[in-house]
Amino acid sequence: MIDLTNLLAQQGSVAVSIVLSTLAYSSPLILCALGGLFSERSGVVNIGLEGMMLSAACASALAAQATGSAAIGLVAGLLAATLLALLHWLLTQGYQIDHIVSGMGINALALGGTGLVFKSLPDINSKEMASFPAGFYYGLAWLAAAVIWWMLRDTRPGLRLTAVGNDPDKSRQMGLKPVRIRFQALLGTGLLTGLAGTLVASSAGRFSEDMTAGRGYIALAALILGAWKPWPTLAAALAFGFFGSLQLSLQGQSPMGIQIPDQVWQALPYLITLVALAGTLGKGKAPSGLGKP
Amino acid sequence: MKSFGWKQILLALAGFGLIVLALVVVKAVPQDVLAQIWQKGLTRPAGWRNILKESTPLILLGCSVYLALRVGLFNIGADGQFVIGACCATVAALKFPGPTGIVAGIIAGILGGALWAYPVGLIKAYRGGHEVITTIMLNNIAGFLTFYLVSGPIMDPTGQQPSTATIADSAQLPMLIQDGPFRVSSATLIAVMAVAGLWWYLSRTVGGFELSATGKNSNTARFAGIAVEKVTVRAMAASGAIAGLAGAVQVLAFEHRFYAHFSPGYGFDALGVALLAGGNPLATAASGLLFGFISESTSILGRTGVPKSLSSILLGVLVIVFAAYRYRKEAIVRD
Numbered sequence: 129m130i131d132l133t134n135l136l137a138q139q140g141s142v143a144v145s146i147v148l149s150t151l152a153y154s155s156p157l158i159l160c161a162l163g164g165l166f167s168e169r170s171g172v173v174n175i176g177l178e179g180m181m182l183s184a185a186c187a188s189a190l191a192a193q194a195t196g197s198a199a200i201g202l203v204a205g206l207l208a209a210t211l212l213a214l215l216h217w218l219l220t221q222g223y224q225i226d227h228i229v230s231g232m233g234i235n236a237l238a239l240g241g242t243g244l245v246f247k248s249l250p251d252i253n254s255k256e257m258a259s260f261p262a263g264f265y266y267g268l269a270w271l272a273a274a275v276i277w278w279m280l281r282d283t284r285p286g287l288r289l290t291a292v293g294n295d296p297d298k299s300r301q302m303g304l305k306p307v308r309i310r311f312q313a314l315l316g317t318g319l320l321t322g323l324a325g326t327l328v329a330s331s332a333g334r335f336s337e338d339m340t341a342g343r344g345y346i347a348l349a350a351l352i353l354g355a356w357k358p359w360p361t362l363a364a365a366l367a368f369g370f371f372g373s374l375q376l377s378l379q380g381q382s383p384m385g386i387q388i389p390d391q392v393w394q395a396l397p398y399l400i401t402l403v404a405l406a407g408t409l410g411k412g413k414a415p416s417g418l419g420k421p
Numbered sequence: 422m423k424s425f426g427w428k429q430i431l432l433a434l435a436g437f438g439l440i441v442l443a444l445v446v447v448k449a450v451p452q453d454v455l456a457q458i459w460q461k462g463l464t465r466p467a468g469w470r471n472i473l474k475e476s477t478p479l480i481l482l483g484c485s486v487y488l489a490l491r492v493g494l495f496n497i498g499a500d501g502q503f504v505i506g507a508c509c510a511t512v513a514a515l516k517f518p519g520p521t522g523i524v525a526g527i528i529a530g531i532l533g534g535a536l537w538a539y540p541v542g543l544i545k546a547y548r549g550g551h552e553v554i555t556t557i558m559l560n561n562i563a564g565f566l567t568f569y570l571v572s573g574p575i576m577d578p579t580g581q582q583p584s585t586a587t588i589a590d591s592a593q594l595p596m597l598i599q600d601g602p603f604r605v606s607s608a609t610l611i612a613v614m615a616v617a618g619l620w621w622y623l624s625r626t627v628g629g630f631e632l633s634a635t636g637k638n639s640n641t642a643r644f645a646g647i648a649v650e651k652v653t654v655r656a657m658a659a660s661g662a663i664a665g666l667a668g669a670v671q672v673l674a675f676e677h678r679f680y681a682h683f684s685p686g687y688g689f690d691a692l693g694v695a696l697l698a699g700g701n702p703l704a705t706a707a708s709g710l711l712f713g714f715i716s717e718s719t720s721i722l723g724r725t726g727v728p729k730s731l732s733s734i735l736l737g738v739l740v741i742v743f744a745a746y747r748y749r750k751e752a753i754v755r756d
């Protein structure tokens with residue numbers, strides 16, 4: 129006989145654990161993707177999200193370990209990411225460097241810089257960093273989506289952001305200053321990617337080399353799948369988070385007697401993005417001023 | 422005519438400052454670092470052997486990225502195409518021992534790389550999906566796919582690690598020069614030939630002209646009767662083919678087997694190589710050599726305790742400063 133209550137409880141706990149790990153997986157993606165949304169809706173292509181998130185993870189872990197204060201750790205994370213976001217602004221707007229080149233450069237600097245810091249501080253991992261509970265960040269991620277959605281629809285700065293991103297030339301004729309609006313947009317990018325990086329470090333309790341492991345790029349994919357809109361972007365990040373947690377709980381199992389290699393689950397989010405890009409999803413919805421001076 | 426304004430100089434200085442700061446952070450003395458690189462890298466034949474060895478894949482991948490860049494495509498996926506090419510080449514070379522293995526391996530590598538890049542061109546040309554995103558996705562998929570292959574279907578049955586068996590000696594690309602510790606592989610010759618071929622293709626053929634015209638202004642190119650979509654797909658596949666060739670050469674000349682996490686991030690360095698080469702395809706050889714030198718230098722420093730992350734910082738600074746400088750030149754042309 130099958131113990132029904134036991135089975136249900138088991139199923140229930142599986143469901144709860146999938147929900148929890150989906151949240152854990154997707155929250156940094158949501159924060160990072162929404163950070164990218166600010167930048168890209170203002171017309172600045174941003175593949176430097178990965179580097180901004182990574183540097184925030186490193187700075188927040190260092191500061192929180194040194195001071196024992198979660199708040200100081202968070203501030204340090206926000207500062208590090210904002211610094212890189214403003215570097216991206218300077219390079220793309222001041223120096224007119226190609227946005228993708230600037231983003232690649234920022235990622236290289238962040239990867240090298242955090243690696244160097246990590247290696248030259250041998251006792252960095254000796255104690256766990258002070259951090260806020262993960263739920264705090266999860267809440268912020270959803271709150272950010274709501275606020276940005278409202279901002280873009282109903283507020284003056286939000287409408288200006290969209291105007292600059294859609295047609296910088298026309299917005300200039302209207303008297304807007306794209307360079308200044310993009311500065312504000314990249315401040316937003318820095319803050320949100322900073323939150324994402326701090327969350328990544330906090331949930332591990334410490335910094336480790338290349339710990340964001342390409343999640344900045346997945347966040348960018350979520351942003352594109354979400355057609356540069358806050359709620360769809362959040363949904364795309366949730367979907368990636370769901371596949372990520374599914375992969376963990378399905379590893380080593382063979383549903384319906386079919387042995388599926390772990391790598392298939394790991395590759396799934398990337399495959400879905402690819403298929404979505406090849407299909408109609410995400411087509412032609414990009415801010416039309418993306419990458420323009 | 423001024424080609425380097427104060428803004429650019431400031432950026433270069435900031436970059437230089439950043440590198441010095443990085444050295445200070447790792448408690449290395451800049452003079453010592455330079456002396457180490459000079460003694461162990463530049464004055465020893467073994468140092469030059471390593472520099473050439475490191476440069477070979479970077480030059481080939483630089484050609485790959487350069488070709489795509491000419492049409493205005495950022496082939497961030499050279500890394501994935503390289504890995505797929507290497508994997509295909511290993512399988513082919515293991516199937517055909519002997520000199521046929523070299524030919525089969527190279528063909529398999531080229532085909533594998535081209536096939537991996539083909540959908541990128543298609544999605545870009547007909548669906549408007551940005552190539553940077555699709556190639557990054559394909560890089561990751563290539564990583565998982567090849568990891569699955571080397572830890573299962575094509576794994577060396579006698580081995581413990583996720584790696585294939587070693588290819589036969591007769592299926593390896595031979596050394597051109599072997600003078601004690603100084604060695605030059607025929608792979609390096611292939612890289613040099615690829616640079617020459619790229620230059621010839623871009624400057625002397627109709628296909629190359631169509632490519633550059635599309636890259637300069639796709640609207641004008643369309644008016645001139647160039648099928649922009651087809652050129653985009655063709656360029657992306659060709660770029661992948663060269664990256665696949667780089668992977669094949671890496672296996673046949675240097676690694677002799679394929680293993681998990683095969684590329685140490687060559688694809689990203691290659692973007693730097695191509696950007697540094699600027700307007701002249703022949704310059705990919707020089708910038709590939711420079712990146713090979715940087716890579717070997719950080720290896721030398723690694724043995725004295727300086728982390729390899731330094732090369733990543735160096736790469737970032739180089740790419741940014743050079744991009745800022747190049748824009749300046751283009752701005753003058755435009756004025």
